[in-house]
Amino acid sequence: MKKVPRGDTDVVVDNIHKILLVCWKDNAVVSVVSNISPVYPLESLSRWSAKDKKKISVSRPYLIGDYNRHMGGTDRMDQNINCYRISIRMKKWWCPIFSWVIDATIQNCWLLHRVDESNLSLLSFKRYIARTYLQKAEPLEGIGRPRQSSRVIPDVRYDNIGHLVESLGKQAWNCALSSCKSRPSQGCMKCGVPLCVKCFANYHRRAL
Ligand SMILES: [Zn+2]
Ligand SMILES: [Zn+2]
Incomplete structure (x- = not known):
C-alpha cells in the first residue's frame, strides 16, 4: 500500500463473519475494520498535493468518512x-x-x-x-394473596410489546383485571399475571 497513489483502496471481506477490512492510502495508510459500514459510495475529498503544488481530488471509502463523523x-x-x-x-x-x-x-x-x-x-x-x-420488588401488603396486577408496573403493562398468552396449567388465582371474578387457566407471559381471554385486551389498555 505504501507504493500506491493517494486515494487507492484495498478491501478484504470475511463473508462468514460479515467483516470488512479496508486499507486506504491518504498521506499514510489508514486501516479500518467494520461490520456495519460499507466501502461505497466513495466520497471525494480535496487535498493539497505537495508534488503537484495544487489541490487534487482524492476518493475516500465511505466507512472511513463514517469513522471520522462518529469517532x-x-x-x-x-x-x-x-x-x-x-x-x-x-x-x-x-x-x-x-x-x-x-x-x-x-x-x-x-x-x-x-x-x-x-x-x-x-x-x-x-x-x-x-x-x-x-417498585417491582416491593413486598405485597395485607394478608392472603392479593391480585398480582399490583406488581406489574405501568411502563410494562401498557407498552404494547410482547404481551402473549401462556397456559398456566392450573386455575389458582383470580384474573388480574380487577372487575373480573373468574379464575383463568391462562395469563400474560410478560406481565406474569393470570388473565381470561376476554379480559386480556382490556387489561393492557390504559383507562382514559
Ligand atoms: Zn401483559
Ligand atoms: Zn378476567
Whole structure:
C-alpha cells in the first residue's frame, strides 16, 4: 500500500463473519475494520498535493468518512458513564466488566430516549430505572394473596410489546383485571399475571 497513489483502496471481506477490512492510502495508510459500514459510495475529498503544488481530488471509502463523523461518540460515552458509574465493590474480577455493560446499556438507552421522548437528564433516567425495579420488588401488603396486577408496573403493562398468552396449567388465582371474578387457566407471559381471554385486551389498555 505504501507504493500506491493517494486515494487507492484495498478491501478484504470475511463473508462468514460479515467483516470488512479496508486499507486506504491518504498521506499514510489508514486501516479500518467494520461490520456495519460499507466501502461505497466513495466520497471525494480535496487535498493539497505537495508534488503537484495544487489541490487534487482524492476518493475516500465511505466507512472511513463514517469513522471520522462518529469517532467522538466513544469519548462521549466514556464521559457519560463516568458521571454516574455503578460503584459496588465486588471481589470477582469480572464484576467491573459486568457493571460497565449495565452502565453502557443505560447510556445507550438514554440517548435513544432523548431522540424524541424528552430531555430527561442521565441522572433522572437512571433514577427512573432504579425506582421501576424497586417498585417491582416491593413486598405485597395485607394478608392472603392479593391480585398480582399490583406488581406489574405501568411502563410494562401498557407498552404494547410482547404481551402473549401462556397456559398456566392450573386455575389458582383470580384474573388480574380487577372487575373480573373468574379464575383463568391462562395469563400474560410478560406481565406474569393470570388473565381470561376476554379480559386480556382490556387489561393492557390504559383507562382514559
Ligand atoms: Zn401483559
Ligand atoms: Zn378476567
